Amino acid sequence: MADYCPVYAPFFGTMGCTAAIVFSCLGAAYGTAKSGVGLSAMGVLRPDLLIKCIIPVVMAGILGIYGVVVSVLLSVALKQTLFAGFIQFGAGLSVGLSCLAAGIAIGITGDAGVRATAQQPRMFVGMILILIFAEVLGLYGLIVALILNTKASGTESICQ
Numbered sequence: 001m002a003d004y005c006p007v008y009a010p011f012f013g014t015m016g017c018t019a020a021i022v023f024s025c026l027g028a029a030y031g032t033a034k035s036g037v038g039l040s041a042m043g044v045l046r047p048d049l050l051i052k053c054i055i056p057v058v059m060a061g062i063l064g065i066y067g068v069v070v071s072v073l074l075s076v077a078l079k080q081t082l083f084a085g086f087i088q089f090g091a092g093l094s095v096g097l098s099c100l101a102a103g104i105a106i107g108i109t110g111d112a113g114v115r116a117t118a119q120q121p122r123m124f125v126g127m128i129l130i131l132i133f134a135e136v137l138g139l140y141g142l143i144v145a146l147i148l149n150t151k152a153s154g155t156e157s158i159c160q
Contacts, residue, residue, distance in 0.1 A: 039110075
């Protein structure tokens with residue numbers, strides 16, 4: 001029993017929770033900041049498009065929600081096997097790093113997209129399509145993390 005449930009096994013699950021929230025919030029913060037700079041520059045030229053072009057900031061904020069969801073789900077099991085700890089660590093890294101990548105993509109696309117929309121309003125649809133493809137990168141990480149979390153559940157009864 002001690003081989004399956006060492007005292008340090010919960011450390012990996014905790015690091016999975018930490019990785020999920022930290023990296024996804026880093027992605028959300030970068031995406032918000034980078035696209036917010038473009039939004040501010042665009043608002044000087046075309047203040048009538050300000051509310052319409054706030055979409056990249058909203059999409060970047062959704063990435064943080066993905067990390068919160070996975071962190072809460074991973075934090076449910078306090079006593080766990082080493083296997084479950086490793087799986088939860090992988091789940092946290094999965095959602096966290098994919099949201100970080102999505103946040104970078106949303107930030108760069110949002111910055112350039114809202115500036116281009118200020119000059120040519122027909123660029124708005126193209127910007128939205130690219131932002132959707134960037135956002136779905138974080139969603140892929142969320143899906144993988146949820147699947148991994150289901151693989152880790154059910155092993156807690158061994159460590160009673």
